[in-house]
Amino acid sequence: MTVKGVKVMVQFLTKLNLYAVFYILLLFVVSVSCCMCGRAEYSIIESYPDLIEIKNIPRSPDDLTCRCFCDLGSWYGYALPPDTGSGVNYLGSFVGPYSVLSQRWVSPSLLRLKFFFNGEERSMQHARREIHYYPGYLLQRFEFNDGISIEEKLFFASSYQAVLLVDVVNGSRRDVAFSLELTQGGLFDDFSFDTSFAIPVLKAENGQFYFSTNIHLLGIDSISKSAEKVVISSDRVCIKKGRKLRFYIVQVCITDRESKDYMDVSGNKSVSELFHATVDRWNVYLKSVLRNCERSKKEIAVKALLTLVNNWRSPEGAILHNGIIPSYHTGYFDGFWAWDSWKHAVALSLFDIELAKDQVRAMFDYQDSSGMVADCIFADSSRNNWRNTKPPLAAWAVWEIYKRDGDKSFIKEMIPKLLKYHYWWYRYRDYDRDLLCEYGCCDGSKVAAVWESGMDNAVRFDSCRVVKTSDISWSLDQESVDLNSYLYFEKIILADMLNEVGFKKEADKLAKEAAVLKNLINTKMYDPSEGYYFDIDSETDEMCKVFGPEGWIPLFTMVAKREFAFRVREHLVDCKKFNTHVPFPTVEVCNANFDPDNYWRGPVWVDQLFFGIKGLRNYGFFDDAQILREKFFRNAKGVSDKGEPFRENYNPLTGEGLYAEDFSWTAAMVLLMCQRDF
Structure with a gap:
């Protein structure tokens, strides 16, 4: 080969080698990126530990000072042991x-674990430890001086299956013999074991539900x-030095022990x-709620997400679809309420569109033949x-869901039900047939x-009377501005829905009805001398001049004239009326009946706050x-604080949280208000 040929060959090999090096580097970068991406997926979750405090041990079956973790619509949940005080006895x-169905704790710990190495129990109190509630699972991690570590992750595989995944790593210099002891005891009243099974089943005395527990891979x-x-004592297993043992425990909660395989996961x-x-x-979930969330509100938004999922319940008994209860932390809030559901559904549409749809369906499962929803x-x-x-906020919920995913089949499914419900109000809650409806009832009370x-x-209802309008219906003798504003909003939304699916004639009819109703609201329910909207007497049209949230609902539903909205705004920003330490109280603070701690006679309800801010x-x-x-x-205590629950309402003067804790519609409205474009 000539010198020139050698030079050409060297240049070729040099280039080839550079390409090879580049290729190897590219593979390295890609592989590292993939690893980093996988780790980043975990880091999103790990960026939000312990936003709700669930390190607690119940002192009695009805100890509602304690909180728990639920997921996937489970009707039961778990908590973590405190890592101080007497809680250290429960480490690991x-x-x-906690059973939501019976509203009772079953035991301080039905998953009481002891770990043995070479026949000796290992005390978790002497380990370096991490104990966290992460979005989606509970974590306990222990590291010992001899290199042995234990990691436990508890999560839900379904609405009735909780899985405790355990990894035992032998980082010591020698092989070890490992065994486990699982104790289920310390039962509170009304619970006992049915020992007729090979592995006993825990049952509630009233037969409402059963718990079954089994160990797998051990x-x-x-x-x-x-x-x-x-x-339950396990076999001894040898864990070679440098190796890991993985096993898991499944705890199943079912209401019909014949209906599902206890052990199947x-x-x-x-x-x-x-x-x-x-x-x-x-x-x-996290990416969905954080995508459009203000940076300073991210932890608040995730806490709201956790609150909603902890209150998610799957179909059970007469409940036919998934949905959100108001609060597992308050005994009587273990069902679905209609207008809670509509608000929940709007927030759920941010991160779980199918759950949002189910929340709406769950209530319409109980629409009667007249159109009324329970x-x-x-x-x-x-x-x-x-x-x-x-x-009537159901149409708003359906429309907000539709705007998220554009699923026309869903609005086609819901339109007939929504129309039937909408016109029910005019048949059974407009006794003088003047197209302005009243709130009422079916029992005369x-x-x-x-x-x-x-x-x-x-306060606005203090002087109302109930008027019988038919054999099955009664109305208050007061036409409410919020109710009619919601009905206006429904007409607009239903018209939009009908246009989306090609029913223009029906849409035009509703649009014309909306125009008539808008004129009635703005001429009969707005007082130009006060610059505010009020309820009116059904017979005399005299205004009930109580300044409350009903007066700003026309801004939320966009039925208010612009010049009227400007006047309403003046009341909302007035520190002597509604612009309190925590805005907005449910009656102006200068009202003689204002009581900052009395339910709807003063406290701030976050749905009404949301409607007011959205209206502005x-x-x-x-x-x-x-x-x-x-x-x-800034001022509603606990809302922006890590570990503190959302409350049912708030004192407008002090910011103190009031009534129920872990309240879902507060969480729903907070989640919406954390979004940049709410």
Whole structure:
């Protein structure tokens, strides 16, 4: 070969080598990127630990100072042990479960674990430890000085299956013999074990539900059982140095022990696949709620997400679809309420569109032949309330869901039901047939008639009477501006829906009805001397001059004339009326009946705050809306604080949280207000 040829060959090989090096580097970068992406998926979840405080141990079955973690619509949940005080005795174990169906804790710990290495129990108190509630799972991790570590992750594989995934890593210098002891005991009253099974089943004395527990990938050496206590001891397993042992425990809660296989864990998926499916689902949830979330509101938004999912319940008994209860933390809030559901559905559409749709369907499962939707429904249908319904916000919920995914089949499914419900109001709640409706009831009681407004003891209803309008219906003698504003909003939305699916004639009819109603509201329910909207007497049209949330609802529904909206805005920004320490109270603070702690006679309800702030934005008062929203986030105690629950309502003067904790519609409205474009 000539010198020139050698030079050409060297140049070629040099280039080839450079390409090879580049290719290897590219593969390295891609592989590292993939690893980093996988880690990033976890880091999203791990960026939001302990936003709700669930490190607690119940002192009694009805100890509602304790919180728990639920997922996938489970009717039961678990908590973490505190890592201080007496809680250290439960380290490595999981607290509960708490049964939402019976509204009771079953035990301080039905997953009480002891870990043995070479025959000696390992005390978790002497380990370096991490204990966290992450979105989607509970974590306990322990590291010992000899290199042994234990990691436990508890998550839900379905609405009735909780899985405890355990990894034991032998990082020591020698092989170890490992064994496990699982103790189920410390039962509170009304619970006992049925020992007729090979592995005893825990049952509630009233037969409402059963708990079954089994260990997988670890052999059973012995079972000691009685009605009060079950102790399962595993075989000894050798863990080679540098190796890992993985096993898992499945705890199943079912209401019909013949209906499901206790031990089956979601078909053919491995436990690793089930856990990764949980991580993937929660990453979708987090990305969805954070995509358009203001940076300063991200932790608040995730706390709201967690609150909603903790209150998610699957079909059970007479409840036929998934939905959100108001609060698992309050005993009587274990069903679905109509106007809670509509608000929940709007927030759910941000991260789980199918759950949002189910929330709406769950209530329309209880629409009667006349078109009425029940006030609230329960797994035990004898508890359903048909004495009244709730304000008509269902069409708003359906429309907001549709705007998220464009699923016309859903609005086609819902339109007939929504129309039937809409016109029910005019048949049964407009007794003088003047096209302005009243709240009312089906049993003749004033309390139920006022409940229908959702504002149970509002000052504006103090002087109302109940008027019988037919054999099955009664109305208050007061036409409410919020109710008619919602009905206007429904006409506009229903017209839009009908246009979307090609029913122009029907849409035009509703649009004309909306125009008539808009004129009635603005001529009969707005007082130009006060610059505010009021309820009116059904017979005399005299205004009920109580300044409350009903007066700003016309801004939310966009029925208000622009010049009227400007006047209403003046009241909302007035520190002597509604612009309190926490805006907006449910009656102006200068009203003689104002009581900052009395339900709808003063406290701030976050749905009404949302409607007011959204109403200001609708009419271009963006600066006012922003200032008032930030004032709420800053002054409502616990809302922006890690570990603190959302409350049912708030004292407008002090910011103290009031009534129920872990309240879903507060979480729903907060989640919406965390979005940049709400």
